[in-house]
Amino acid sequence: MEPTLNSKSKTARLAASMFFFLGMPLSLWGQAYVLSKIFVRQDPATTANNLLSNEFIFRLSILSHLTDTVFFVLMMLLFYRLLRPVDKHLSRLMLVSAIAQISVVFVLEVFNFTALMVLKSETRPAFGVIQQQEVAYFLLRMHAYGAGIGMGKLFVGLCFIPFGMLVFRSGFAPRIIGVLVIIGGLGYVADCSTAILLQRTDYLMVRSFLMYTTLCYILALLWFLVRGVREPVSIVKNSN
Numbered sequence: 001m002e003p004t005l006n007s008k009s010k011t012a013r014l015a016a017s018m019f020f021f022l023g024m025p026l027s028l029w030g031q032a033y034v035l036s037k038i039f040v041r042q043d044p045a046t047t048a049n050n051l052l053s054n055e056f057i058f059r060l061s062i063l064s065h066l067t068d069t070v071f072f073v074l075m076m077l078l079f080y081r082l083l084r085p086v087d088k089h090l091s092r093l094m095l096v097s098a099i100a101q102i103s104v105v106f107v108l109e110v111f112n113f114t115a116l117m118v119l120k121s122e123t124r125p126a127f128g129v130i131q132q133q134e135v136a137y138f139l140l141r142m143h144a145y146g147a148g149i150g151m152g153k154l155f156v157g158l159c160f161i162p163f164g165m166l167v168f169r170s171g172f173a174p175r176i177i178g179v180l181v182i183i184g185g186l187g188y189v190a191d192c193s194t195a196i197l198l199q200r201t202d203y204l205m206v207r208s209f210l211m212y213t214t215l216c217y218i219l220a221l222l223w224f225l226v227r228g229v230r231e232p233v234s235i236v237k238n239s240n
Contacts, residue, residue, distance in 0.1 A: 008082055008172070011230025013041065015078035016225035020053060021240070022072040030064035039144070044137035048119050058116060058128040060093060062109045073098050076159060082229070083166040090162040097159035108146045115139035158189030160217055171232030177223050180216040187213025 003011075034057055038050040051058055078099035084091045115136040118127070127135065160181050168178025192212040195203050 005229065005231055011078050011082050012172070012224040012229050015075045015082075016221045018071045018075040018078075019221050020225060022073065023068040026064040026068035026071070031063035034058060034061035035144075039140055041059075042131040047137050047140065048133040049114060051054075051118055052142075057111070057115065062112050063107055065105055069102055072156075073102060076163070079163060079166075082172070083163075083170055086166050086170045090166050094159050094162040094166065097155050097162075098142070100155045101159070103144070109145050111139045111143040111146070115143075153188045154192040157185045157190075157192065158184030160188065164217075164220075170229075172229035173223060173227070174222075176218045180220040184215075184217030185211050185222070187216070 004088040164181030
């Protein structure tokens with residue numbers, strides 16, 4: 001049985017709701033607030049003390065990052081269900097890239113958890129206090145590198161590019177919505193690539209611009225949240 005336009009709109013709104021009401025709040029809290037509260041650049045001792053003083057919320061941030069990634073994949077699964085009839089190959093590419101994000105995030109959070117275990121002397125009891133702090137700081141930096149410039153952004157970008165192409169071709173939304181999603185995906189891929197290729201000072205000069213591309217797919221998902229999907233233009237023309 002062919003899904004009705006109303007059921008398709010409900011699917012799109014549910015997917016966008018996962019992003020705005022579940023995934024985004026968890027991501028902002030766990031990856032922005034908590035880490036900024038704990039991590040002090042170039043200061044392993046203070047960072048270690050902050051981590052141990054806020055151990056429970058640090059553990060919660062690990063769980064929140066894993067959880068918001070699951071919600072991201074569920075969101076893309078719903079969009080896959082909606083857009084699969086448009087192009088099965090593009091929709092599969094979109095879904096595979098989204099699922100690949102889970103393994104990346106899991107590895108990143110292993111770094112965070114190991115940093116905590118090092119400070120609690122549960123991995124190498126022979127380490128002195130200063131060594132524990134240095135190793136924990138190094139692992140937290142590894143997490144920051146992976147989250148900031150690593151494969152996580154790359155797979156998100158590779159997910160949004162075919163997603164935007166599907167939206168563009170589907171007629172479920174104005175074509176500018178699909179273009180915005182593609183721009184957001186390209187921005188993520190470019191951010192990852194420039195961070196790897198450029199020196200830090202050069203990268204910081206372009207990063208602020210690339211970060212604005214994030215707004216593109218946020219605006220697109222906001223459209224799906226508010227409007228759902230519309231009748232494809234081609235179908236409307238045929239009915240006339």
